[in-house]
Amino acid sequence: MSPALGKDLLGLEPLSAEDLRLILDTAEPFKEISERAIKKVPVLRGKTIVNLFFEASTRTRISFEFAEKRLSADTVNVATAASSVQKGETLVDTARNLEAMRIDMVVIRHAASGAAKFLADRIQSNVVNAGDGMHEHPTQALLDLLTIRDHRPIAGAKVCIVGDVLHSRVARSNIWGLLKLGAEVAVCGPQSLLPLGIGALGVRVFRRIEEAIEWADVLNVLRLQLERMQSGYVPSLREYYRVFGVTEERLARAPHDLLILHPGPMNRGVEIDSRVADGPHSVILDQVTNGVAVRMAVLYLLAGGRPELAEAAKGGGER
Amino acid sequence: MRPVLIRGGRVIDPASQRDETADVLLADGRVTAVGRALGTPDGAEVIEAKGLVVAPGFVDLHVHLREPGREDVETIATGARAAVAGGFTSVCAMPNTDPVTDNQAAVGFIVSQALRAGTARVYPIGAVSLGQRGEQLTEMGELVAAGAVAVSDDGKPVATAHLMRTALEYALTFGIPVIDHCEDHTLSAGGAMHEGLISTRLGLKGIPRAAEDVIVARDIALAGLTGGHVHIAHLSTAGAVNMVREAKSRGVRVTAEATPHHIALTDACCEGYNTNAKMNPPLRESHDVEALRAGLADGTIDCLATDHAPHHYDAKEAEFDYAPFGVVGLETALGVAITELVGPKILSLPALVARLATRPAEIAHLAAGTLAPGAAADVVVFDPAAEWTVEPAAFFSKSRNTPFAGRRLRGLVRWTLVGGAVVHRSGDAAPGR
Numbered sequence: 001m002s003p004a005l006g007k008d009l010l011g012l013e014p015l016s017a018e019d020l021r022l023i024l025d026t027a028e029p030f031k032e033i034s035e036r037a038i039k040k041v042p043v044l045r046g047k048t049i050v051n052l053f054f055e056a057s058t059r060t061r062i063s064f065e066f067a068e069k070r071l072s073a074d075t076v077n078v079a080t081a082a083s084s085v086q087k088g089e090t091l092v093d094t095a096r097n098l099e100a101m102r103i104d105m106v107v108i109r110h111a112a113s114g115a116a117k118f119l120a121d122r123i124q125s126n127v128v129n130a131g132d133g134m135h136e137h138p139t140q141a142l143l144d145l146l147t148i149r150d151h152r153p154i155a156g157a158k159v160c161i162v163g164d165v166l167h168s169r170v171a172r173s174n175i176w177g178l179l180k181l182g183a184e185v186a187v188c189g190p191q192s193l194l195p196l197g198i199g200a201l202g203v204r205v206f207r208r209i210e211e212a213i214e215w216a217d218v219l220n221v222l223r224l225q226l227e228r229m230q231s232g233y234v235p236s237l238r239e240y241y242r243v244f245g246v247t248e249e250r251l252a253r254a255p256h257d258l259l260i261l262h263p264g265p266m267n268r269g270v271e272i273d274s275r276v277a278d279g280p281h282s283v284i285l286d287q288v289t290n291g292v293a294v295r296m297a298v299l300y301l302l303a304g305g306r307p308e309l310a311e312a313a314k315g316g317g318e319r
Numbered sequence: 320m321r322p323v324l325i326r327g328g329r330v331i332d333p334a335s336q337r338d339e340t341a342d343v344l345l346a347d348g349r350v351t352a353v354g355r356a357l358g359t360p361d362g363a364e365v366i367e368a369k370g371l372v373v374a375p376g377f378v379d380l381h382v383h384l385r386e387p388g389r390e391d392v393e394t395i396a397t398g399a400r401a402a403v404a405g406g407f408t409s410v411c412a413m414p415n416t417d418p419v420t421d422n423q424a425a426v427g428f429i430v431s432q433a434l435r436a437g438t439a440r441v442y443p444i445g446a447v448s449l450g451q452r453g454e455q456l457t458e459m460g461e462l463v464a465a466g467a468v469a470v471s472d473d474g475k476p477v478a479t480a481h482l483m484r485t486a487l488e489y490a491l492t493f494g495i496p497v498i499d500h501c502e503d504h505t506l507s508a509g510g511a512m513h514e515g516l517i518s519t520r521l522g523l524k525g526i527p528r529a530a531e532d533v534i535v536a537r538d539i540a541l542a543g544l545t546g547g548h549v550h551i552a553h554l555s556t557a558g559a560v561n562m563v564r565e566a567k568s569r570g571v572r573v574t575a576e577a578t579p580h581h582i583a584l585t586d587a588c589c590e591g592y593n594t595n596a597k598m599n600p601p602l603r604e605s606h607d608v609e610a611l612r613a614g615l616a617d618g619t620i621d622c623l624a625t626d627h628a629p630h631h632y633d634a635k636e637a638e639f640d641y642a643p644f645g646v647v648g649l650e651t652a653l654g655v656a657i658t659e660l661v662g663p664k665i666l667s668l669p670a671l672v673a674r675l676a677t678r679p680a681e682i683a684h685l686a687a688g689t690l691a692p693g694a695a696a697d698v699v700v701f702d703p704a705a706e707w708t709v710e711p712a713a714f715f716s717k718s719r720n721t722p723f724a725g726r727r728l729r730g731l732v733r734w735t736l737v738g739g740a741v742v743h744r745s746g747d748a749a750p751g752r
Contacts, residue, residue, distance in 0.1 A: 133640065196519065201516075
């Protein structure tokens with residue numbers, strides 16, 4: 001266990017600014033490994049990691065899997081359809097069974113908020129939260145932070161999270177991470193998709209996207225889940241795009257250029273205009289690249305890797 | 320049965336305006352005398368109550384005994400035993416069992432199981448609608464004839480305003496209250512805890528105060544329209560307390576209860592995804608707690624009721640979203656009430672006895688809640704100063720799902736008597752299971 005990070009990574013809320021900087025700094029040397037012809041270092045050789053995905057995910061699961069494989073861990077993927085959950089097994093029993101197989105780490109994605117903590121409290125293995133309900137998605141926020149930091153200092157940056165903040169674990173993790181690192185944070189969206197009392201977390205609230213764009217240096221544009229219309233949160237995709245869509249026209253009126261992030265998968269023409277997503281200020285694909293590096297850093301630190309050796313680790317030396 | 324003399328206690332009986340040091344004599348299942356220095360009849364059992372409070376046995380208008388259907392988490396016998404351990408001599412069992420208590424045979428089953436158990440008196444509450452489906456009224460006349468003392472679709476609200484109106488009107492014939500669980504499901508659907516800053520942080524879907532308030536407003540309007548008696552179950556919001564207070568001032572026939580957990584705890588207890596703090600209505604914020612306490616103090620809230628809701632430990636050992644709502648409460652109610660209400664001088668001990676015994680008996684028209692000579696010899700003797708620690712493993716209930724585990728409480732039941740027989744004494748051990 002790393003003294004720096006503890007046993008698990010469940011969310012960014014309990015971490016300090018120092019913890020966050022440690023993870024981001026550790027990710028830096030790992031970025032380069034993915035650029036090599038042979039994308040593999042032996043730092044997690046002999047470690048077994050289970051990717052326990054109770055909820056559909058493509059990019060997060062693949063990103064974790066690449067991170068694990070590039071660190072030479074042995075990995076097993078358990079997806080909902082193939083698991084015993086469908087046979088009615090409880091998460092407690094799943095946890096006990098994993099423990100009995102003597103695994104080292106679990107990466108868990110689950111539809112229920114708190115599921116990662118629930119698991120972490122019951123097993124000795126390290127647990128990494130890959131998204132729990134509407135609670136947190138810490139590695140996504142870390143990769144967002146890393147991507148912003150590649151372009152400008154986070155401290156003092158004005159970052160606005162746009163869209164369905166109410167249901168978004170990405171938004172919550174981003175809010176904690178950004179505030180701790182000294183950014184100014186705002187949210188913008190229809191009030192029906194903003195949590196009651198969100199301002200009490202220390203964020204500014206914009207009702208209109210035009211005002212948010214005028215204020216912000218960075219926009220993190222959230223995906224609008226299509227089922228939100230059926231539940232009556234917003235009337236239609238068309239109207240959402242007209243009122244809240246991040247478009248070239250709106251960005252053109254901004255006093256300066258904005259960095260555009262999106263956690264994916266995108267609904268082009270709903271929350272974001274394709275010309276913006278593919279435009280010069282979009283860092284959406286950089287986020288994906290950084291995702292692998294940040295997850296390598298998290299796994300490395302939780303497995304007991306020492307931050308000052310991360311640079312050396314990529315050379316292939318034993319820890 | 321031997322007569323019982325309860326000697327030298329502080330006898331508190333709000334129904335007969337009594338609060339004095341006295342003896343209480345019980346014989347043939349009745350209170351036969353209350354007074355100073357009563358002689359000890361031949362062969363009488365004597366309970367020395369010096370320094371203790373002697374009060375009418377408590378009455379709980381809101382318990383879930385789970386039988387029939389979930390005898391693995393509670394039975395009428397274990398629930399009634401837990402009741403007397405908490406000083407409750409009469410409990411009213413909600414009808415959301417499996418099958419639902421919506422016909423006279425089901426009511427009769429509960430009555431006969433309670434008689435077999437032979438501890439607390441158990442009064443069935445019948446369903447308002449068949450199967451609690453919110454469509455067709457139950458045969459309330461037959462339910463009452465079989466022993467039901469109220470009707471409720473508890474667990475859910477009475478589904479529509481029209482059904483609530485007709486239930487209030489129809490129940491007038493039988494003189495029983497309609498008890499409503501006030502929750503607008505279109506506002507609360509998917510919710511797991513109070514909607515506020517903590518639910519936002521934990522990423523749990525919230526149940527807004529308005530989900531309760533809009534149905535309380537509906538029910539008050541309908542009670543006003545019909546002249547029927549609505550009893551609002553488990554108030555949780557400041558807004559609902561204000562509405563009940565205002566309605567009472569206009570003479571609307573509305574009564575209300577609050578649970579010990581809602582007057583003691585806030586949504587902060589849900590931190591860490593503590594499923595023993597998951598109940599419906601949810602724990603709310605401190606200003607709601609203050610309003611509930613003020614409502615109990617000024618009589619807006621007539622009584623405390625536990626909403627005793629046993630669940631298997633497996634069921635609570637789950638993700639917060641998937642864990643069931645509800646906590647057990649019979650065995651901690653007195654301790655919580657003394658610690659949280661009498662300690663801070665929100666209620667005097669006589670006022671607390673009124674909220675635990677006198678008023679709930681009046682609301683359900685039970686022959687209980689008083690120590691007047693001739694009344695049933697249902698008595699609790701408790702030590703208002705004794706401190707104890709809540710240990711769920713020691714509960715008589717089959718279930719352990721309490722948010723008060725490990726809490727230090729003041730106020731301990733020493734003896735409970737039903738019909739003149741001792742059915743609980745402190746130190747009794749729950750049977751191992």
